[in-house]
Amino acid sequence: MEQLTFEYNAKQKVSRRAHVGVAGSGDLEILIEPCQERRAYVVIRTRSNGFGETWKAVLDRFFTVYELAVSIEINDFGATPGVVSLRLAQAVEVLIDE
Template sequence: MERIELHFPAGETLPAKALAGVVGSGDLEALFQPAADNELHVIIRSSVDGGQQRWQHLFERINAARSLPAGRLDINDFGATPGVARLRIEQVLEEAGNV
């Protein structure tokens, strides 16, 4: 089990908490909580060791496509593919923006 922490500058704020996915499904769960600071704090708990660089690159690609929000993003990963991980992250951020 690996725990990874990443931090990114935030370019927007989202109004609500949100949840996407279910970790028990052998997939990935993403929980977002907004914050007033100027940073996105990402905490990843993964069943797959050695994924720091993969997660870093994934968030860099997401950040290139959209502005990351201020807050905390907890990710509980049970071996999801990078495509599923990105989908869940985008889903949780979209849900947090829809109030």
């Protein structure tokens, strides 16, 4: 298991939590909570070691579009970058669907 952490500048505060996905069997789970600071914090726990640059590229792309002030916990069990992007998009839908 590897743990990765990332931090981003953020502009948009959110008021809700989100939980999407299921951790297990080649998938991942994303848990998001509002952050009071104008920052985004991401912690990834993954069973696939050595993919830090890939994770960074996916998250850089995400936070270029969504500058959300959130704390994100990702529990990964071998998801592809496409699945990660899909789950992040689903989490944003949960956050903004009021």
